[in-house]
Amino acid sequence: MLLAIEVGNTNMVLGLYAPATDAEPAHLLHSWRLATPLTHTPDELRIAMHGLFALHGVDLKSVDGVAVSSVVPPVDSMLREVLENFFNVRPLFVEPGVKTGLPVLTDNPAEVGADRIVNSVAAFERYGGPCIVVDLGTATTFDVISARGEFLGGAIAPGLGISANALFDRAAKLARVNIRKPGKVIGTSTVDNIQIGLYYGYIGLVDGICERMIAELGPETKVIATGGFAKMIAPDSRYMKTVDPNLTLDGVRLIYERNQDRLKRRPARPEAQQGIHR
The missing domain is CATH 3.30.420.40 (ATPase, nucleotide binding domain)
Known part of the structure; x- marks a missing residue:
């Protein structure tokens, strides 16, 4: 095994x-x-x-x-x-x-993180291209794979947890709250306001970047979400229609087999x- x-x-x-x-x-x-x-x-x-x-x-x-x-x-x-x-x-x-089967068409291929490589390998193997992998972890990475299975590049943003911690650390009067989907969009308490801003604000970040990437790649582009926050964020996203929690592990397995x-x-x-x- x-x-x-x-x-x-x-x-x-x-x-x-x-x-x-x-x-x-x-x-x-x-x-x-x-x-x-x-x-x-x-x-x-x-x-x-x-x-x-x-x-x-x-x-x-x-x-x-x-x-x-x-x-x-x-x-x-x-x-x-x-x-x-x-x-x-x-x-x-x-x-x-290490043999990956993934051409990396960036300015410096050696600097691309291993997590982004394995995500891209698994995404192209399972879903084809063009596609975008959104990995919602400590940082949020956007990995773009072409129709021919090439890693074209992407984007990196602060993760949802980091964004929340920065808010709590720098705003003295704001108490820490659980990050979760709020029950409404117009908040009537400070807790509501924070949760709405974090949740829907982050969806806006992800969807805004995906929208611009899809405009360059073409409307047939698939978006796959993975990472610790994927199950929470993806249901209200306009673009993250597929959630694959084991994508990274599957990419590691595929590279091992290759x-x-x-x-x-x-x-x-x-x-x-x-x-x-x-």
Whole structure:
């Protein structure tokens, strides 16, 4: 089985995939969400992962491949060490030099985040192009894929959570409120006013950018939403008609599958042969 990992600025998502068979394609069996381990030790991360696997009765030995998309470089070396020792495999990190099948037509392809690459790979594979992926996480990214499956670029905006925190931090008299869909559009209390401004203001941001991108790409452009805020925001958007919460994990899986020849050529690590932490 494959363990696909998405390391974001706030959360780390793990997805366990059953391999493809003659009867069915590869599919997601379990997924878990942890806080991104910026301050965790390797032992703390091992304990957390062991607990998740034990909770669902998953044998560690059943994992024979690991692939990682990370946008948090300080975590990468620790995570690599934990994964190598925990599963006795060399994880594949989505980074320059890895085969993705996605031409990147930007000024500096190397600076495009791994999350945007895997989102684009999965979106084109599942929905075709042209399409726009709106990833509503810590930051909100807009990834634009052409009809031929090329990454054309996009946009980055502060995420809904960051926007709310900035408002609460800088406006002394405004108390923190839950971010949720308000029951009305004309607020009659301070809480109503804040929730309306955050919710509908953010939909306006997303729809405004999508509208301009679609004007350049063409009316056949599909818009796919993913990320932590997607299920909340998408229902009232004019353009985000498809919500795919597992898009990023599926992109990690696809890139892993496209690098099987490369993985087979890599020599096993000596410590992996000794079965450390098996």
